[in-house]
Amino acid sequence: MPTVALAPVEVIAGRYEVKAPLGEGGMGAVFRVLDRELDEEVALKVLHSDLANTPEALHRFRREVKLARRVTHPNVARTYDLGLDESRRFITMELLRGESLAKSAREGVALGEALRVAAGVARGLAAAHAEGVVHRDLKPENVMLCGERVVITDFGIARAERAAPGEREAHATVAVIGTPAYMSPEQVEGLAGDGRSDVYALGVVLFELLTKRLPFEGETAIAVATARLLRDAPDPRTFVEVPDGVADLIMRTLSRRREERPDAQTMVDAIDELRGLGGASDGAFRGPGFGLGSEAFAELGQQSSTLESRDVRVAPFDGGATHAALAADLTRAVEDAVATDKSIRLVRGNLPFPDSRTSSAGVSAPPVARITRGDGRTVSSGDLGAPPAMRPSTIPEAPPSGAGASSLTPRSLASRAQVIEGTVRVSGPNARVRVRLLDTNGAVMDVDRIDAPAADGFDLEDLVADRSLALVRKRFTAGRRGPAGPLAPRFERAREHYERFDLGNLLIALRELEMLHAEAPDDAYITSLLANALVRRWAQEGATEAALLARAEDLTLRALDADTDIPDAYYAMASVRQAQGDVFGCFRAALEAQRRGPRFYEAHHIIGSILFEVGHIADGLRRIELAARLGPKAVVVQMRLANAVALMGDRTRSEEILLRVREEAGPLSTVVAELDSAAWYGDQKYALDLAERVMGAPAGASWRRSEPILRAFADGSLDKPQTREAFRSMTTDRTAPTRRAAMHRVAADFLARLEMYDDALDHLTKVSQMPVMIYLTWLDKSPSLDPVRAEPKFAEARAKVAARVASMGF
Structure with missing residues (x-):
């Protein structure tokens, strides 16, 4: 077939200036051209000259444009337009900058990337099939990877499933059209294909991406094509390790009987399920209770906003005069266990209600004690049997949050804390420990009795501590949060190191989790936490090691395949999506986590943060507040709450929260949140104090570079070039996208405060172009940005962010 030749600088139809050839196919050649009228580059496809005068080819050419435009x-x-230049027929199309999927198909890709690509192709096919258009030649060469965008190209042999009224069907006798390796069985037989023929081809592509081979092979194209008529496709698990859910979906798409294949939209939903995004594809935000039900969410919020909190006090265990030392040891063991558990918080202070210990059967009751209540009154433990309403006094309510109120006093903490209490008795060689969990009114919520040898002191302490924590977790968590059996203690130690955030502890956690994963590769809890730890390492080490993120996604997909009922796997997927800059994917995965764990604070934190950022302020704050109550020891959640209330103008409450976090987690634990606050408040003393603390940060911390800026702001010694360079280094590409966006926001805030308005607007422009930037509330509420809001650049940046938020359906 003769080649279409166009010389550079040649102008087609007086409008399109040829720049370079892009490729050639069965119907014509494609060139990169400059549209002189619009001054932008497009792709131009010219029909082969020997086909230009063929009526059927011309008909197909016209139909390609008509179908593609639908x-x-x-x-x-x-597809833009159809044209004629002398005797040359052409169409103009979107110019795609990227590469075809062909190389990836030959070399193979990671599981997560394969599913991402397949999801994109399936969405495109679903849209085409909804318009009655079937591609009929889907293959890797006809799929372009343009950054994060996956694009189906070349509808050159597409046909309508139904001819338009009065239009002659192009193929009254159906010809075998397509590429043999990707043809469906019905296409090979010469039958009319439909949308499920494209789904078959997509199944072949997904098989090839994962296995680096085709499902059917042969010496000739005919042998390859006919093989699918004679036998079923092989299972991809024959060649590589693939999660069962993925393999099952591929096998369904490769069914010889088209009625057994899913359609393209079902394929989209199935892949989204496998990727931890739920099955409601492209669903818009549906309100704060989405995924839980508005009534259930309201009930959960009401429960968590009462005195029934996640704060826990450990009352001194009572061993009587004889076993007081053992009782004291057990008290300390339980306190230590509560103090190190992430999901609850140990508080100290006087009992807010009378001690409720009563005697166990067969054991003498402890002597009557005088107990000091949180309101300063004393009562006798003999009053314990009375219902809460009949006791000497009621619990004082904690003061409301907000300006002038503090939630940090021992009295307020104790008055909203639940209590673990216990009695210890020893009879011969055996000890009996009775543990009770009391609600904030002193009512007994749960009881456990432990019988064990008294001589094994350390073992008894561990057993009582574990069983005491179990009482709390059973009532106040979404269920088990780790593997059962002998792996549980090692898993909890790994989780403790993981939660400490710094890289040293993170590496310790990773070593332990890698060993646990080797011993229990199918445990979804271990796999999920390992994936989260890899994401955190990727972010802390500069976000440059793509293999870490790819492995984290692969592990998460396998955790989801192993157990779709636990929220941990979906939270891991939300972390992966956030790291990838996929905000809506992160949101959807968090919703799935919340569905499976209504008290899973990590999910409420992500959902609330995103809602708050996109402008659903009340709903977002409600979620963040809930997350903070459900996870009182989670530093990142408390910082998010402090940041949100500070942006809304409640400085007093924000500082109270940050003070509490620093007291529990150290002076550097709140620096990230306080960088925002320093700019918003415009408080020089605050900035100087923060600068002193920042100097104690690890050398590699990105926010340590803010120290000279904070000092310059505090003492007025502004060096503009130095300030620009400091913020440039803080917003380098060698950080995770979300962290880089946060640093751009900090830069804009500080530069506006320093009256470097052009520089502030430059950072606003840059952050507005980042796919992860959805923070409309900051754009609208930050007091630092007041001087630049009237500027056209600000309006343009906000418009970009608002359009991005709207496109996500929020």
């Missing part, structure tokens, strides 16, 4: 979707290449 499909408008981000995953389908856009």
